[in-house]
Amino acid sequence: MRFNRREIMLTGAASLAAAMAPVGFARAAEPYRIGALNPITGAGSPYGSGTQKTILFAAQEVNDAGGAAGRMFEVFAEDTQTAPEAGVLAAKKLIEVNKVDAIFGTWSSGVTLAIMPLTDAANVILMTNSGAASISTLDTKDLVYRYSTTGIRSGRAISGVIEKEGLTRVATMAFNNASGRDLVAGVKSGWEEKGHSLVAEVVYEPNRPGYRSELQQILAAKPEIIMLGSYLPDTTIIVREARQMGSDVRFIGPGYAIAPKLSESLGAEAVEGLMAVDYVSSLDSSAYAHFSKRYQDEMGSDVGENFYASCAYDMVQCTALAIEAAGPGADNTKIAANLRKVSNPGGKVVSGFAEGKKLLAAGEEINYEGASGPLDFDEHGDVKPLFKLSKLRSGALEYQYMLSL
C-alpha cells in the first residue's frame, strides 16, 4: 500500500545532495509531490485501495521514464475514510507537512467540497471523481479537475436511456441529499428538453421504516418506469414495497444502487430487467490495456468494475504530460494551463506518458486518450465520461449498450 520508504529516502537524499551542490551545476529539479487521498475505508472502500495502488504504480512509471520535465514524482498515501472530517485532517497533513503539489483521487463530494478551501488556498491541483455540480463553480483558480461528471449530467444521460427504451410515462424518486437531487434534476431537465414531462416526482427522507406512502403517490400516476436517485439499502426497500403493492413498474438508477446485491436480497424475479447506468472505462483503448495489465500485476486481482482506478491512472499521466509540456520550473498555474493542451483534441493521440514525452520533445502537439475515457476537459475542468447501460438478468448485470452524454 505505502510507497517504498527506501525510495522516498533516496529521492530525499538526492534532492538534498542537489541542493548542496555548488551553484552553476545543473541541479536535479524539485520532486513533484502528490497526495493520494482515497476512500480506503467507509462507503468508498470498494474502490479506494485499487485507486491508491494505481497512483503509486503510475507515478513509478513516470519516474522510470525519467520524470516529468526532470521532476520525479513522490507519492504520499492517505485515507479519507469517506468522511469529510477525516478527509480534511488528511488533506491538511498532506499540504502542510508533506508539502504536496497535487491531490489525486478524492471520491465522495462531501470530502472534496470540504478540502477545496485548503487546496485552493495552497494552490494545490485537485483531481477528483466527485459528482457535486458546485465543485466546478467553486473552483475559481481552475485547479480542480473532474475525471467523471456531475450528477446532473449523469441524470441527463439516464433520460436518454429512457427515451431509447421507448418509455413515456416517467416518475422520479430521490434520496434527499445533493447527489440524489442532482441525479433527478438531470433526468428532469433532459426529459423536458425532449418535450416530455414527468408524471410524478418525490424527494424522500432517508432512514424511514418504509416508503410506502411515497410509492403510493408515485404509483397513482401510473408510471412505466421510476428513476431512482438512491443508494442500495433504500432501493432494496422501495423495490420490494413496489412489488408488494402489486406493481410491475420498472426502475432505473445508478450502478451503485441497481446492483447484483439487490437481486440477492429480493430474488432475481422481483428485479428482472431493472436498469443500471454506470461509468465505464475506455475498455478498447491501449491506455486501458496497459493499465489493466499493470493493475492485475500489482493488485493480484482483476480491475473489474473499478472505474475510479482507471481515472487515477489518467490523473497521473495527464499531470505528468502537462508538467513536461510546461517545461522546467513551471508552477501549478502554468501546469494546469497545459492540462487541456496535452489531453484535448488537436494533437497526435498518445496513450501514455513515455510516448507523449518523446513527441513533446520533438515539438509535436499531443492528445492523451486515457484508460478512463478520451479525457477532453471542458471550461469547468470536467470531462465527458463513458456510460454504459446494464440490465439485471437472472440476478447478474448484463451489459446492453454505451450511452453518450
Add this chain to the structure above:
Amino acid sequence: MGYAYYVGLAINGAVEGLTIGLAALAINLVFAVGRFPNATTGDLMTVGAYAGIAVQQSGLRSLWLQGLAAVGASMALSLALYLFVFRALRGRGMLAPLLASIGLAILVRSVLSFFAGHDQYVFQLPIVRPIMIAGIPVQSYDLWLGGVALVCVLLVMAILFLSPIGRQMRAVADDLTLARTSGINVDRVYLVMWLLVGFVTGVAGMVLGVRTVVMPEMGWNMLLPAFAAAVLGGVGSPAGAVLAAMVVGIAQEMSTPVLGFTYKIGLAFMVLVVILAVRPAGLFGRVERVR
C-alpha cells in the same frame, strides 16, 4: 384521489407508528422504573434483527425461529447491560446512566459492524401481492407484523397491570423508597423490567428488519422518532408511547398530500411542540406532585 388513497396513507402511518411505538414503549419502561432515557434501545433492536438474520444464514427458514432468536438475543443483551453497567449506576441521577447508555449504544454498534460488516442483510421472504379489503389494498405482512406488535404491546400491558410483578413495577415507578419499605424486592423488579425491555426491543427489531433492511445503523436511526413518541405519550407511560407513535405516524402520512414528503418529519415534531405546549406532561403523563 379517492378515499382509498387516504385510507392507504392512514394504514401506512399506523404500521410505521406501531413499529416506532414498540421502541417508544421500551424507552418508557426504562424511564418509568430506571428513571433515565435509554439510548441503547435502538441498538438492542439492531442486535435482535441480526440474531434473526444469523438464524436465517444458518439455513433455518422459519420466521418464528428467527423471531425467537431475535427476542432471545435482545433479552440477553438487555439483561447483560443491566447487570454489568446500569445496576452499578442506580441512584446516580439521570445523567450518568444516560451517558453510559449512549456509549454502550456506540460500542454495541461497533462490535456488531466489526463482526457482521456494513453490508445489508435482508429477511428472505416471498413477495406477496396485496389482498383487497373493501376496495383497499392491504399487505398480508402488514397484518401479521401489526398483529405481532399489537400482541406484544398487550402482553406488556397485561404484565404491568394484571400480574403481581407488574403491580410491583408500577409501585417502584411511583416511589422507589416507599416500594422498598413496603417489602418489594426492588432488584427483582429491575431484572424483570430489563427482560421486558429486551423482549419488546427484540420484537421491534424483528418487525423493523422484516420491513426494511438489516444494517448496523437501523435501530439507531429509529431512536429519535421513538424518543419523540415517548415524550409525546407522556414520559414513563408505556401505553401512551404506543398511542402517541401511532397518532404521529398517521398524522405524518395523512399530511403528505398537502405538505409533501420531505416536511412530514417536521410535521411530527410540530405536533410534538403543540401538544407539549398544551399538556406539558404529554398525552398520558402525570405532572409530578410537589410534596
